[in-house]
Amino acid sequence: MNPLILIPARMAATRLPGKPLADIGGLPMIVRASRQARASGLAAAVAAGDAEIVEAVEADGGRAVLTDPDLPSGSDRIRAALQALDPEGLHDVIVNLQGDMPFADPGISALCIDLLARHPECDIATLVAPESGPDDRSNPDVVKAVLAMAPEGTEGRALYFTRSTLYGDGHVWRHVGLYGYRRAALEAFCAAPPSPLERREKLEQLRAMEMGLRIHAAVIADAPLSIDNPGDLAEARLRAGRG
Template sequence: MQATRLPGKPMVDIAGAPMIVQVWRRAIAAKAGRVVVATDAREVKAAIEAAGGEAVMTRADHASGSDRIFEAISIVDPDARADIVVNLQGDLPTLEPHLVAACIAPLADPATDIATLAAEITEVEERTNPNVVKVVGSPLASPGRLRALYFTRATAPWGDGPLYHHIGLYAYRRAALTRFVSLPPSPLEKREKLEQLRALEAGMRIDVAIVNTVPLGVDTPADLERARRLLRVR
């Protein structure tokens, strides 16, 4: 709610519903399991409950989304029945529901701690845009999979070959999430302002599924208008 470029962002109207409700609908459509909205804003909780969803209040002082979902899962699932926790950001109203399953899939390998998504960069300007986070990884035997070596706002890696746009959707093993939030922010995390680097610096394994679409993240008024146009078409 405190977003400086788009104040009150979760509650802005898109196609007749608050953005957070649009994201919740796509999470439900993914049919991946129980969906809970974690928030520190009572108006967000009220909007989700009015739509028929489940929401939980969390502290307002969390440093990252991972810290917030850890508090939320501890409240709603204190017996740790859920083995996998998916962190879906509340500003992705055009998310295609199948991407949630795609994000979870790399966790079929028991050696993987965290899974996430990326798409090959096709727009030239994205290659040098620091707001487009790039993932650098080694290809795995499974087609369309990488083992993440680094995440950066810089243009990387150097040389010929594809660059990959990281998509901020994460699937954690419950134990990995518990460990992650116990770690202090790492040097590279603070430098790049990318929390996933904390996991890599601690030796945790992040695998990446390559998909062919990037959901629109709504951060600015221009993004909001684009999202409104896209959802009107749907």
């Protein structure tokens, strides 16, 4: 396998405009995310929707490519960056690492790559973590993954993703928004229109499932901090200050 990590980022975030360049302990958020990706030892680049993001990443020694700011999703953005960076098709696995997870462990991408390597039938790999508390079960902002778990309990095949409340006994798995795509799966996914379930739940991964693409998920101990609102940003700044 020849993986490539791509980090989509754009300035026009709805809930936190200018998020990629938000200062966290003296560094822009996207620079922290780029550094974590590069620390994995894998090829990595930022798929940027704005020139300011490219400038910030390149000033730190990272790699970035400017994409159309009007692309509808992060998946479309990484596909555009991939076409620009690798038109020869040398990279056969693409990891979509979110730019708003500035403290993600550098080894996190390898878990998705390993799933794809061990499961030839898997088209897309992702991650889940245990719920952080009982409120997660009814919180629509927490995306839940329904999995057919393997006997060892460390990974499973995804059956569904939902924002709805999950009832009954057993684990509730928080979905971690990181994906490893086989290149053909990424191309097929981006070429397809939004699906009915995707529009209903506002979850892109359901388009892949309605297309018949197979998703597997590995279990990690804790979900990385994802910065979606001012409160998350404040927490990130406290964490950077403690570091």
